[in-house]
Amino acid sequence: MKEPRLYDRQGNKDGEISSKHGNTLVRTLRKMYGHRFATGFADTDKLSEVLQKSPANFSLTQLRKDYAAGMLGVKIQMYS
Numbered sequence: 264m265k266e267p268r269l270y271d272r273q274g275n276k277d278g279e280i281s282s283k284h285g286n287t288l289v290r291t292l293r294k295m296y297g298h299r300f301a302t303g304f305a306d307t308d309k310l311s312e313v314l315q316k317s318p319a320n321f322s323l324t325q326l327r328k329d330y331a332a333g334m335l336g337v338k339i340q341m342y343s
Contacts, residue, residue, distance in 0.1 A: 278314075280330050285311030287339050294342040296325055 290306035301313050329335040 280326070280335070281311045281314045284330075284335055284339060285309060285314070287343075289313060291339060291342050292326070295338050 287310045288306065289301045289304050289308045289310070292310060293300045293306070301308070304313050304316075326335065329338055
């Protein structure tokens with residue numbers, strides 16, 4: 264079930280990303296996007312926690328591009 268507050272915002276895919284890949288650890292995403300990804304968060308934090316707390320603290324540009332291209336899940340599996 265989609266949560267309206269996450270999906271009603273036009274152009275915002277963060278809620279969709281979080282629901283599909285929210286359990287991914289920051290450690291895995293840092294392997295993919297570099298050590299500066301989600302600065303200030305622990306390696307053991309989950310993507311869903313990062314998106315909820317402070318999506319402005321790091322760049323989601325490449326993550327969003329990978330998600331839109333259908334490659335985020337593939338990359339997560341490769342780097343896990």
